[in-house]
Amino acid sequence: MSPAQFFKCLSDDTRLRCVTLLQKEGKLCVCELTAALALSQPKISRHLASLRQCGLLLDSRDGQWVYYQINPKLADWTAPLLKHALAAAELTEVFKADWERLQQMNNRPDTLMCC
Template sequence: MQLAPTDVFKSLADDTRLRITLLIASADELCVCELTESLQTSQPKISRHLSLLRSTGLLLDRRQGQWVYYRLHPQLPVWVLNILQQTLAANQQWLADDLQRLQAMPRGPLNQPVCN
């Protein structure tokens, strides 16, 4: 997979898109409702940002019933993964509130989020 550095950095330059990407990197996979809850942002705004991240090639999605789950693209270049891992490791405090809200979400029998 080829990703131009300018495309990657433009995608991650927005606060919401960076938070989304780092939350997904920390959890492996998240659904839209988990992201709206953890970021305290409307579903249309989150979906718009997810669409851009997907079109850039940073994320992949999968549908499971009525939910759409997002994960990092498995073929991301190593340099992109390194940037995300280092940014996540160095900025845990910056994401602390988002991660706390994510972890506080109720879970169902298969550890699936209980979304409204």
């Protein structure tokens, strides 16, 4: 992935919000991202597909559930950028609200299969 592709993938607000939550949490189910961002499942899925197609995310299935995580095989130069993006995002009210909604979500996949 070139730097231009990397930044293009993150240039959308919804995609950046997904990636920052994934950077903080490690792995999330589509339903968790939908609840955290307070957006529709089709919108979240479309953005996750875009991030997967550019190679930034990987998906995995566990039965009927689809989980996403940041691709661990990204170029080394991407790690500090993602780390700094998360640090900056954590200071914003949008991220704080997303994080709070995620933490308050009932029936998260790790406790009860929700999606």
